[in-house]
Amino acid sequence: MISTEELLIIHVLPENTSPCGGIKVHYDLSEIEKKLGIESIICFPNVNSIPHWMAKRDTGRITSYKEAQQYAYTSKKSGKKVVVIGWEDTYPLDSMFNDFIKVCYIQGHVFWNPILNNYRDKHILCISEFVRKFILREDAHVVEPFIRKDIFYPMNFNLKFFANRCNVLIQKRKNGDKVREDLINILYSSNKYSPTLLRRVQFYTLEDVSEIAFAHVLREHDVFIAHSYPEGFGLPALEAMASNTFVIGFTGGGGEEFMKDGQNCFVVKDGDLNALADSLYNFLLLDNQKLEVLIRNAYNTSLKYTKENTTQQYLRFLERVVG
Incomplete structure (x- = not known):
């Protein structure tokens, strides 16, 4: 079992001023983290690149790369385990968050290059079983998105x-x-x-x-x-x-x-x-x-794609990485 009080998770996201499902799923994970009692941060290159198109979520703090980096080092010194989750572009992870547990959340197989050395020191999350088939790593773990029933629901x-x-x-x-x-x-x-x-x-x-x-x-x-x-x-x-x-x-x-x-x-x-x-x-x-x-x-x-199922998939991954 993971000790949620001793864990900090930081989502390192790119600037994206238009709606993007790839960013949305990180907000959803941050909401799950907060509910589990895990300290959670979402960060962007700077405060001006924080998107305003997202529906309100009960996520962790949203800030800039620099502030998140400083807080990560402070948290590590205090004894917390720090997990940093980014996209397929690993530059922000390697340039600013290299001293922490690094995770790539692969959301599209077209972005994956299994021969690149810069993936070897990172844990791998995949958004679907389809993507995982393209990842030449036995330890790649799937965490699927879920449908927000408070937003997407049917008309009669x-x-x-x-x-x-x-x-x-x-x-x-x-x-x-x-x-x-x-x-x-x-x-x-x-x-x-x-x-x-x-x-x-x-x-x-x-x-x-x-x-x-x-x-x-x-x-x-x-x-x-x-x-x-x-x-x-x-x-x-x-x-x-x-x-x-x-x-x-x-x-x-x-x-x-x-x-x-x-x-x-x-x-x-x-x-x-x-x-x-x-x-x-x-x-x-x-x-x-x-x-x-x-x-x-x-x-x-x-209805099969629930927040509860995503939470269980995510917990299994975190237990393997930091448990």
Whole structure:
């Protein structure tokens, strides 16, 4: 068992002024740490780079790299174990926090280079089993994100899905505007799709917004297009499932763990926009009974990703590192 009173955990995060799931999961871990009685700090390059788009959380103190570094040395001298968790870019860990227990939280396999020497002195966390498969380390440990049910929750099914329209949401991140444009071109240039059915479809692209705003927009839409790949996990698609918004698109790899084609969503091969157009059209052909089953299955899938499960995964990791 770990002694929570003798532990300090510092999350070393990059500057990011727009909403980013990679930063959000660190805030969630900090909230878990605080609830466990562990002293927790989140730090950014400077106080001006602290993001303001995050929904309020009961996290540890948020400060700058320099202040966190000074406090880490003071805490270590007083007898505390200091764990520093950063991203795949290890420069902040190695340049400012080299004298502490270092952890890399790998959230995307595309960022991982197993031959780099600068990972050898660090413990490894992965955001999904999919990412862990790419990590050539037997000690890599998975801590999955969880769905915040106070933010992402469904609208009443009967109110949402029986209207004679289909509002389709695409995030602008990672070329969302181009995906929207290409989908429209495919749908309206082919004679295999009924123009009458297509008139029901309205596409919307969403700028980077706060997670509360994102949750609100999800509840107003019928379909969420998961167009991003690769993805270490693909949290927006799972948040859509929690909001009763039907998911169509790419798993990006990480989404394979919860996106099940024909059971709780429609999955197509990553990057295949023609198949994506077909799946969107097939959605329009669904009867309400079949659609309700798919939506219920998706919502039930989201219920598996709880704060309690994430806490247990995280505790097992901490016990191995500092126990």
